[in-house]
Amino acid sequence: MFKTIFTSLTLLLAFSSFSAQAQMADRLSEHPSFSQATIRKAVSDDALVVTREMSNRLHLNEGQFLNLLPLNRTKIVGLKSIDREYRNDAETRAAKAAELEAQYEQECSRILTPSQLSQLHHGSEQPATEPSTSGNGVG
Template sequence: MFKYSLIVGFALASISAHAQMSDRLSEHPTAKITVARKSSAEAAAIAETREMTNRLHLNEGQFLKLLPLNRTRLAGMHSIDQQYRADEPTRAAKAAELEAQFEQECSRILTPSQLSQLQQQNGQPNGAPANAGNGLG
C-alpha cells in the first residue's frame, strides 16, 4: 500500500510541476510567438501537402511521406529568404537547390506520372530529371 501511495504522490507532483512550467511558458511572450510560428508553419505544410494530394491524386501513404518533406522545404525556404534577403542571386540559387533536393526526394515517393505532373506544374519541361545538371543520376 505504501508503494502505491508513493507512486501516486510522485505522479501528482510530476503533473503539478508540468502544469506550472506550462503556465510559465504560456505567460512568456516569445513562447507564444514561437508556438504561433510553429502552428503557422505546420498549417502551411499541411495545406501544401493537401494541395499536392488534390493535384497529383496522392494516396494516404504518399501524403504521410510528403508532409515532412513539405515541412522541411517550407522551413528551408523561409530560412533562405531571411538569410539572403539582400542577395537576390544567391537567394535564387539556394532556393533552386532546395527545390531540386525536394524533387529528388519526391522521386522516391511519387509515381513517374505524378512526378512528371509535379515537374510540369513547377515549370520544368516534361521528362526533365529533377536533378538535372548536378551529376546525380
Template sequence: MCKTYAFLLTLLLAGVSFSAQAQMADRLSEHPAMSKAYGDKAVNLTREMTTRLHLNEGQFLRLLPVNRTKLAGMSIIEREYRNDDATRAAKAAELEAQYEQECSRILTPTQLSQLQQQNGQPSGAPAGTGNGLG
C-alpha cells in the first residue's frame, strides 16, 4: 500500500514538473523576442506539416502555437541540459509526448498516424483519444 502511494506521489510530482516546464515554454514563446525567434520557425514547420498532412486552415491556426511552444521548449532543454545527455533526452521525450498529445487534439487519426510515421514512430504507437475535431 505504501509503495502505491509513493508511486502515485511520484507520478503527481512528475506531472507538476512537466506542467511547469510547459507553462514556462508557453510564456517564453509568447514573449516578443521569443515570439519572433520561434515564430518564423514555427510558421515554416506548420506550413511543411500542412503540405505533408493536408491540414485545413483551422488545424494550421491551432497547430502554430503548439509548434512554437515545442520549439521554445526544445531550446530551453538544449540550453539547460547541454552537459547532461541522459536528462536532456528524458526531457526531450517528455516534451515530445506532450506535443503528440496536443497534436492528437488537433489532427485526425489518419493525420496523426502519418505524422508518427514521418517522425520514425511505429504506426501502432498510442495516439491519445483525440479525434482531431475538437
C-alpha cells in the first residue's frame, strides 16, 4: 500500500514538473527575441553578409569563402560578447577587441593570399583616412 502511494505521488510530481517545463517553454516561445535560435540566425546572417562583401572586394574563391564564414561568425559573436561583458570599461573593451582582431587577422593570413590580405587591410583603413583627405579644400 505504501509503495503504491509513494509511486503515485512520485508520478504526480514528475508530471507536474513536465507540465511546468512545457508552460515555461510556451512562455519563452512567445518572445522570439530571446530565442537562442533567433540570435544564432542573426549572427549567421551578419557573418554571411560580411563574408559576401569580402568575397566581392577580395575576389575569394569558394574554399576561402567557406573558411572565412565561420571565422567571421566567431568574430561577430566575440565582439558582441566583449561589448556586453565590458560595456562599463571602455579601456578593457578596446584591449579585448584588439586582441580578438589580432587573432582574426592571424587566421585570415592562413586563408587569404598576401595580395588579398593587403587589400583587406587597405579596405579596413580607408574609412579612417578618407575624412582627413576630403578636407583638403579640393572640390
